Amino acid sequence: MKAKYLFIAIALVSVLGACSREEENLFDKSAAERAQYAMDNANAVLVAPANGWEMLYFANPASRGYNVLVNFGKNGRLIATAKNGTTTGGVLRTDSSSTWMVKNDYGPILTMDTYNEVFHAWSDPRDDGEGLQGDYEFLILHADANFVKLKGKKYGAYYYLYPLEAGVKAADYYTEVDALQTKLCANGNLFHLNAGGKEHLLYDGNTGIFTLTETGEIPNPEVADIYPFAVRRNGIQLSFPFLDLKDVMYELKGDVLSAASSTLAPAAPVTYFAEYIELVGGAWTYNISDINETTKNAIADVNAALKKAYSSNKKAAVKSLSLSAGVEHAVLTLSYLGNSSSKTTDMTYLFSFKVQGNSLQLNYVGPSDENAEKVLVAFPSLLPMFQSLCGSFAITTESAINPTAGVKMTENSNSAKWFNLTGKQQ
């Protein structure tokens, strides 16, 4: 009887065992066929655009983005064009030639496998063995005629490629990018991220890296939540989305950078004015040659006093007035030429500074130190000049997308009292 069960058991194991290696086909093609298809598809996509691709290259997940124009030749030749301070010394480099291929390695991999002067400087280990940690082998995550998404094989940054329209010349491309870069990012512009009613503050600092904080908070560099980006001709490309969003491309539409589920835009002018000096550490500089009559006359009085005191220097005069953040108060920096005809002397005076609704309250407090007080005593005409800067102001901007380009402060109760200011990162 035991033998009977033994025979049945062995027979069952034989039959079932024979079947056990047959796997159900989850896909209509084998893994090898699918891998080959992915490689063929990637190859076909990459060589298709006659004018090549606009590539947004992030040397590593914490690196700013760079614009590179790449042409993947059908013959395996890669021609790269770039203009940046890191790999081309800031000049347009159009002739950098090397090789590329798509190979299979746990999926299709794009490799730039001989040295290209435009690309591989980001990957060079330099003296520290690390360099900028730029990848030159990329996992191809997505490839179609509209865009290609890559991931650095070693350091994991995400890269995007878009077909470059026929007829666009490299020089014109970089001129447009530079212009938008200036428009959006000059002077350390800062944006608010608006996503479904939640608002966060972003800092640029001209670094090509956004730092995200809760609105009003100053970022801690040691634990900064950073988001590298590159400026394209039509907006801003992130390497990876903010927070749990999915947007990576923000197109400039009017005065807003728009994506599917979120937007980037500066705060309202008065708020922006305050954020710029309090959070970014920027300064607003008064245009003293184009200023309201009261202040103009006050400055003229100060200049007359300076010329009298420093009679040997015909250039003695107020050179600039700029407002920045201090510990408790805003700080007005007075730069003037006294003894020297070329080197300015700076004195600082404190102003109270408050945002109230759509208005900015600015009031003179006093000198910030003994030296400033001595100068004030020596030149009493400074006081009326400082007082002429005070009041409750409305603010308008020349460029809503980057108010640092120019704002106009106009006193709410007296439209004849106005100031033009520009922002500058310190």
Place this chain on the structure above:
Amino acid sequence: MKKFYQILFIGTLLIGLASCEKDKFTDSIFIDPVEDTNAYTYAFDQWLYEHYTVPYNVEFRYRLDDNATDPNYNVVPVSMGMADTIAHVALYLWYDVYDSVAPAGFLNENGPRIIQLIGSAMINAAQGTEKLGQAEGGIKITLMKINKMKTNDIDLLNEYIFKTMHHEFSHILHQKKTYPKEFEQLSAADYNPDGWQYTSDVEAWQMGFASPYGGSEAREDFVEIIANYIVKSDKDLNTMLTVAGQDGKEGRKILEQKIEICRTWLAEKWELDLDALRVEVQKRQKDMDWDKIMNLEFMKK
């Protein structure tokens, strides 16, 4: 009844075995490599095939596959221009030298099967070291820092390329036939795998090493002796030996003993004349003419 179960058992076993036969493999879906005459690299690849693969059974790799490098290091590929230069100079100062001096077919039989070029060195900043080459398993030699070469700087070429070629090839040779145990005994107490980089040339020579790196371990010592003996000019070799013996140091004596061991080992195990190799390399180093090298005129003699 027992017979019934036996028949049942054999029957099901046969069915089971028969079902195993159904695993059929279709032809590979990968396309065989096609010789694409339009390929950007076709001319160079063809040149490499004709000058390395056919005569020496070696694949000269200049395109970099990240999988073939140590992931702990960041490296970059070699430029095509430098790959072309090194491919020519390796023929001039390595392959053609052995063709002139070694037994017929020596490199074809004993040379590496793969030569890989890498544009940068493997840099270990923490230890203050950089790797310029490596030999693996007796079949592959990797030459590094190629992009930094300047063809008009013979000292740089000697240090980074020529010496590395002979250094790594000597590794290949001793990986196939081990070097004498007596060699290891000569400096056994002085090897310093973790601190060799803090040793100066003079200190190394006076300890009996051809270079600081030679003081890292015996096998590196062995190949550094051979490589330095081959590529160092008469003047530099004499300087090394003279300085090694100054101040009552034993370095010269040890170096000469090591050179003799290498000389004997190469002669007995490989039928190679170390001094003939050195003479030929020195002659070629002195007569370097890049136009002639790039036109392979040295092979047309």
